[in-house]
Amino acid sequence: xxxxxxxxxxxxxxxxxxxxxxxxxxxxxxxxxxxxxxxxxxxxxxxxxxxxxxxxxxxxxxxxxxxxxxxxxxxxxxxxxxxxxxxxxxxxxxxxxxxxxxxxxxxxxxxxxxxxxxxxxxxxxxxxxxxxxxxxxxxxxxxxxxxxxxxxxxxxxxxxxxxxxxxxxxxxxxxxxxxxxxxxxxxxxxxxxxxxxxxxxxxxxxxxxxxxxxxxxxxxxxxxxxxxxxxxxxxxxxxxxxxxxxxxxxxxxxxxxxxxxxxxxxxxxxxxxxxxxx
Numbered sequence: 001x002x003x004x005x006x007x008x009x010x011x012x013x014x015x016x017x018x019x020x021x022x023x024x025x026x027x028x029x030x031x032x033x034x035x036x037x038x039x040x041x042x043x044x045x046x047x048x049x050x051x052x053x054x055x056x057x058x059x060x061x062x063x064x065x066x067x068x069x070x071x072x073x074x075x076x077x078x079x080x081x082x083x084x085x086x087x088x089x090x091x092x093x094x095x096x097x098x099x100x101x102x103x104x105x106x107x108x109x110x111x112x113x114x115x116x117x118x119x120x121x122x123x124x125x126x127x128x129x130x131x132x133x134x135x136x137x138x139x140x141x142x143x144x145x146x147x148x149x150x151x152x153x154x155x156x157x158x159x160x161x162x163x164x165x166x167x168x169x170x171x172x173x174x175x176x177x178x179x180x181x182x183x184x185x186x187x188x189x190x191x192x193x194x195x196x197x198x199x200x201x202x203x204x205x206x207x208x209x210x211x212x213x214x215x216x217x218x219x220x221x222x223x224x225x226x227x228x229x230x231x232x233x234x235x236x237x238x239x240x241x242x243x244x245x246x247x248x249x250x251x252x253x254x255x256x257x258x259x260x261x262x263x264x265x266x267x268x269x270x271x272x273x274x275x276x277x278x
Contacts, residue, residue, distance in 0.1 A: 010038035059088030071102035090118025124165030156192035213238035
């Protein structure tokens with residue numbers, strides 16, 4: 001499909017959205033990254049709903065090419081669009097901070113009091129004193145505030161969120177604080193750590209979290225629609241998260257949709273221990 005045709009499709013879809021018909025814009029996601037150049041200009045539209053459609057579509061491409069455009073939306077006057085941009089960047093992980101303009105936009109977002117957890121965690125992928133200083137500043141001045149990485153994420157205090165990022169940068173004090181949080185066993189804290197397991201690189205922290213959670217039978221919501229009651233426990237969530245994090249062939253899957261048997265949990269514990277062995 002020629003670029004001109006894609007641009008025409010995108011412009012027509014956004015014209016329809018301006019009139020209240022969102023179906024054509026929803027269909028654009030099938031175009032994939034090819035739509036990025038045509039969709040990006042709509043981030044500057046005066047209509048907030050159209051900007052919302054644009055940031056959603058760009059996030060769905062999961063493409064590094066979209067990163068500069070998504071990161072520019074962190075400064076959007078709409079708090080909702082800014083948060084959507086933050087969440088989209090976080091989903092991309094380390095790829096999002098390979099673009100210098102995105103790193104600068106993330107720093108500006110955090111310095112300006114942005115409330116999403118994702119940009120804070122992404123600073124853990126950006127080595128250097130500037131990242132360490134900003135993360136410690138977050139702990140000091142905003143530690144009691146709370147945030148999450150997306151609509152389904154557990155909420156956590158910024159102090160813990162910043163510490164996760166700092167451990168990725170090799171900060172020993174942050175590592176000690178995260179270890180204490182795991183040892184205290186607060187359900188909200190350890191559930192959040194499992195949710196952001198991707199961002200934890202320190203093997204000692206990973207071992208401690210695995211030991212604490214893979215044997216914890218407290219009930220929690222699993223990975224099922226509308227949090228249906230399937231009697232899942234923290235151990236089941238932990239098994240799914242660690243299996244997904246390390247690509248473990250345990251047969252349990254990377255979603256917590258049912259209670260696992262003790263034999264299944266033992267298999268996951270063994271696989272995790274072997275994976276993290278020095």
